[in-house]
Amino acid sequence: xxxxxxxxxxxxxxxxxxxxxxxxxxxxxxxxxxxxxxxxxxxxxxxxxxxxxxxxxxxxxxxxxxxxxxxxxxxxxxxxxxxxxxxxxxxxxxxxxxxxxxxxxxxxxxxxxxxxxxxxxxxxxxxxxxxxxxxxxxxxxxxxxxxxxxxxxxxxxxxxxxxxxxxxxxxxxxxxxxxxxxxxxxxxxxxxxxxxxxxxxxxxxxxxxxxxxxxxxxxxxxxxxxxxxxxxxxxxxxxxxxxxxxxxxxxxxxxxxxxxxxxxxxxxxxxxxxxxxxxxxxx
Numbered sequence: 001x002x003x004x005x006x007x008x009x010x011x012x013x014x015x016x017x018x019x020x021x022x023x024x025x026x027x028x029x030x031x032x033x034x035x036x037x038x039x040x041x042x043x044x045x046x047x048x049x050x051x052x053x054x055x056x057x058x059x060x061x062x063x064x065x066x067x068x069x070x071x072x073x074x075x076x077x078x079x080x081x082x083x084x085x086x087x088x089x090x091x092x093x094x095x096x097x098x099x100x101x102x103x104x105x106x107x108x109x110x111x112x113x114x115x116x117x118x119x120x121x122x123x124x125x126x127x128x129x130x131x132x133x134x135x136x137x138x139x140x141x142x143x144x145x146x147x148x149x150x151x152x153x154x155x156x157x158x159x160x161x162x163x164x165x166x167x168x169x170x171x172x173x174x175x176x177x178x179x180x181x182x183x184x185x186x187x188x189x190x191x192x193x194x195x196x197x198x199x200x201x202x203x204x205x206x207x208x209x210x211x212x213x214x215x216x217x218x219x220x221x222x223x224x225x226x227x228x229x230x231x232x233x234x235x236x237x238x239x240x241x242x243x244x245x246x247x248x249x250x251x252x253x254x255x256x257x258x259x260x261x262x263x264x265x266x267x268x269x270x271x272x273x274x275x276x277x278x279x280x281x282x283x
Contacts (some may be wrong), residue, residue: 001030001031001032001033001092001094002027002028002032002033002034002035002066002091002092002093002096003027003032003033003034003035003093003094003095003096003097004022004035004036004037004087004091004093004095004096005019005023005025005035005037005096005097005098006036006037006038006096006098006102006104007019007034007037007038007098007099007102008038008039008042008043008044008137008262009036009038009050009059010042010046010048010049010050010055010137011049011050011137011140011156012050012055012058012062012156012158013135013136013137013140013155013156013157014057014128014135014155014156014157015099015127015128015134015135015136016251017062017157018099018125018128018225019097019099019125020034020036020059020062020064021062022062022123022125023036023064023097024064026095026097026123027095030094030095033054033065033066033097033226034063034064034065034066034093035064035066035068035091035093036043036059036064036066036068036269037067037068037070037091038052038055038067038068038069038070039069039070039071039075040052040069040070040071040072041072041073041188042188043072043076045233046141046190047141047189047190048188048189048190049137049140049141049144049160049190050161051163051186051188053163053164054070054161054162054163054245055067057163057245058158068091070210075218075271076106077106078105078106079105079106080104080105080109080114081105081107081108081110081114081118082105082114083104083105083110083122084110084114084118085118087115087118087120087154088118088119088120091102093120094120094121095120095121095123096112096121096123097121097122097123097125098112098122098123098124098125099124099125099127100124100126100127102127104125108166112124122265124189130154135140135155139155140152140155140156141190143155144160144190144191144192144195145190145192146192146193146254147192147193147195149192149197149248149249149250149251150250153249159200159247159248159249160192160247160248161245161246161247161248162183162185162189162228162245162246162248163243163244163245163246164184164185164228164243164244165183165241165242165243165244166181166182166183166239166240166241166242166243166244167182167183167184168182168238168240178228179231179232179236180230180231180232180268181201181229181230181232181239181244182227182228182229183227183228183229183230183244183246184225184227185214185225185226185227185228191214191226192214192248192251193214193251193254194214194215194216194226194254194255195213195214195215195251195252195253195254195255195274196211196212196213196216196248196251196252196253196254196275197211197213197248197249197250197251197252197270198210198211198212198248198249198252198274198275198278198279198282199211199230199246199247199248199249199275200246200247200249200279201230201232201244201245201246201247202244202246202247202259203236203237203239203242203243203244203245203246204237204239204242206232208232208233208234208236209232209233209234209275209276210230210231210232210233210246210272210275211230211231211233211252211271211272211274212228212229212230212231212246212248213226213228213229213230213231213255213271213273214226214227214228214248214255215228215255216255218255218256218257219256219257219258219261219264220261220264226281228230228246230246231268231271231272233272233275233276246251249278249279249282250278250279250282252271252274252275252278253271259267267273
């Protein structure tokens with residue numbers, strides 16, 4: 001027996017968090033299992049605030065042990081009534097928690113009445129508001145695209161984060177005494193403007209202050225793909241092939257092309273000092 005919430009959960013923002021809270025409370029009262037159903041891509045075709053692995057990490061942090069990721073390509077043409085049958089007969093759903101504009105199934109043909117007629121109870125929640133505006137993934141996306149991480153974080157209820165496995169770079173930063181960790185970035189991932197950000201890097205349960213650059217590294221590459229390169233401040237272990245999480249906290253400067261690599265790595269050291277000061281201010 002399960003109580004379910006369905007959606008993109010892109011960002012797992014404060015509105016989503018209220019759904020998760022009600023989901024857990026209702027499931028516990030029924031001695032049922034709380035489950036989230038989400039999709040492997042954004043159902044509106046947009047770049048995502050949280051890639052699947054990051055989304056699943058947040059859901060675990062908010063107490064959801066069961067998350068089922070469905071292929072949107074396979075399910076988008078399934079009629080709403082057939083989807084209800086799947087929920088009830090294959091997942092044992094007895095209840096569903098949703099927001100006020102919840103729709104599902106082919107051409108968004110299903111709503112709470114479709115579920116109720118299929119024998120699934122529905123708890124429909126009001127919007128969560130901030131400054132008289134509904135908190136939504138769309139509004140948060142606009143703040144991130146503008147580089148306003150502070151306002152995005154306020155609505156997310158947590159920092160904007162990227163997560164991935166550390167990959168090998170060119171090793172140039174280490175030669176200049178400013179070693180960095182590199183994450184490749186999915187083309188589906190929404191990014192703030194290219195530039196340097198005050199950040200925290202979490203690796204193997206330890207958090208490190210860092211200056212993180214998002215961009216294409218124009219000083220050392222031509223036509224490079226966007227990636228995240230973080231200069232961790234202080235001594236760190238070898239993190240190659242380790243999974244890390246990077247919290248971007250505040251914009252410091254735009255990405256620049258320097259005339260020499262020496263100028264670049266001198267600036268990285270300055271960025272580190274500025275990042276450390278900014279992180280102290282934000283505590």
